[in-house]
Amino acid sequence: MTAGDTSTSTETTPPDEAFAALSDETRLRAIQTVAATAQPTFTELYEASDAETTAGFAYHLRQLTDRYLRKDPETERYELTAAGRAVARALDAGTFTERVDREPTAVDSDCPVCETPALLARVDDNTVSVACRACETELLSLPFPPSGLRGRDTETVLSAFDSYHRRRTETAADGVCPDCAAEATGRIVFEETPDLPGSEPRPVVESACERCDFRLRVPVSLTVRDHPAVVSLSADHDAGLLDRPIWNLGPEWQETVLSEDPPAVAVSVTVEGERVRLLVGDGPAVVDVERSTVEPADDANNAVGDVDSSLDTEEALDTEEALDTEEALDTDDALDTEEAPDVTEAHDLDASAEAGS
Ligand SMILES: [Zn+2]
């Protein structure tokens, strides 16, 4: 125990003992009844149970009391402890008891990589994935609780999936485990993608908890989508970048690997001829930010006064690609990396992600 913990007291029960108390249908149902009822009495709980005698039911309740349930000494009514609420949530969510699979369904959205309307969403063992059937890029693949899938159509599932993982990704990027609240750290790893076109490894941020088995792998871009520089770029151009779903940030985003060791990835976002470029390292930490105007190289001779309309998204992206290699090296110098990166490849936002938790 460190000095900062002197006012903390911790009580630990062996896991087998804690879980043994739950290994009975009558007890699990009692927890669910307490969760669904406002402070039930013993009689109310007994009547909702399948126990044959009050003595037998009282025995089961005693196994739960203090750890999962507590009885108010004055009113003699029952309520859940924090651990009891966690059990009730897992039971209701089907976390331990349900496996959901769902055939691929079309998503009403263009692929950010090949820009064809060919995205499909599927569910495989409680994991939601969005992939493009035209360019075969997997955009995102993350676990999702069965309760988020039950009775919902694909559109509603994806909307809930977006909201759920948006917060979890932000929490993990802040260094806090979204499952147990202990410290989480992220590092950039390079994922081999033998099944996908282009064989270069793709950078993803892998967050891991020091305490529990929380793991999350998401595209680097996703961890900086709410960076103030991106927020203000989006606001200045009314681009709505933050309204995009996490599985499709849009064609404005591009990732460039500057160095694999130490890992450094430049994430650039280009909107209407303006670009924000974030240099991201392990953490994930943004170590450098730059906002600049993208010169429309191919349109240098266009009539003055028509600059804005000459800068459509596609041209802006072409220009950005042309600039990437050169500037990647400049930024790399700024990063104090002694050796020139041997890999300087443009990556579209096609890093897949996966997690186990
Ligand atoms: Zn595609």
Ligand SMILES: [Zn+2]
């Ligand atoms: Zn954790």
